[in-house]
Amino acid sequence: MDFNEFSFRVRYGETDQMGVVYHGNYAQYLEMGRVEWLRSMGISYKKMEENGIMLPVISLNILFKKSAVYDDLLTVRTYIRKRPMVRIEFDYEIRNEAKELLIEANTVLAFMDMKSNKPIKCPDYILDNLDV
Numbered sequence: 001m002d003f004n005e006f007s008f009r010v011r012y013g014e015t016d017q018m019g020v021v022y023h024g025n026y027a028q029y030l031e032m033g034r035v036e037w038l039r040s041m042g043i044s045y046k047k048m049e050e051n052g053i054m055l056p057v058i059s060l061n062i063l064f065k066k067s068a069v070y071d072d073l074l075t076v077r078t079y080i081r082k083r084p085m086v087r088i089e090f091d092y093e094i095r096n097e098a099k100e101l102l103i104e105a106n107t108v109l110a111f112m113d114m115k116s117n118k119p120i121k122c123p124d125y126i127l128d129n130l131d132v
Contacts, residue, residue, distance in 0.1 A: 002131050003079030004037040010072045021068040027060060030092055030105055033078035037090070041129040052114045053123065055088070059108035066102045073097040083132050084122040086111055 014025045034055075035045050048055070068074055077093045092105040113120045 002037075002041075003077055004033070004040040005075055005077045006033070006036045007073055007075045008032070010068055010070055010074060012070055015070045019070040021070075021072075023062075023064070026062055026094070026103060026105070029074070029076055029094060030060075030062075030078075030090070030107055033076040033092055034090055034107070034109075036076075037078040037080075038126075041126070043126060043129070048123075049114070053120070054112050054114050055109040056112060057107055058087070058110050059106070061107075062103055062105040064103055066096075066100055068094070068096060068102050074102070080130070080132055083130060084111075084126065086119045086121055088122060088126075 010021055014021050016022050038045055038048075045055075073096065075095050077095070079091050080089060081091060082089065087108050087110050089106065089108045092103070092107075093101060094103045094105075095101055111120050111122055112118065
């Protein structure tokens with residue numbers, strides 16, 4: 001299973017009046033996880049787009065377990081369990097500094113050719129770097 005972890009602190013602007021992370025921000029945290037997962041393999045999302053490939057999200061599922069709060073140090077663990085084809089499926093865990101599980105999530109993205117707006121197979125430069 002290929003995975004990557006990175007950590008960051010919850011900023012004040014990401015919380016509501018009770019100091020709890022607004023639920024909509026978790027989608028951004030998952031995107032940060034995907035981008036860092038690619039970066040850990042030496043792949044730039046920006047370069048993929050410059051090469052005419054985009055990865056729109058076609059499915060997002062988040063199971064909320066516990067709230068994150070202002071100034072928490074969060075760790076996003078991003079991993080894939082199966083080899084991508086036209087779609088790539090990511091699983092995530094976000095934990096706080098006490099290692100408490102805050103969310104479990106899953107996203108499915110499709111590799112798309114930006115010119116034709118049609119699905120394409122996963123590029124070899126990604127497949128060649130996978131352990132799944």
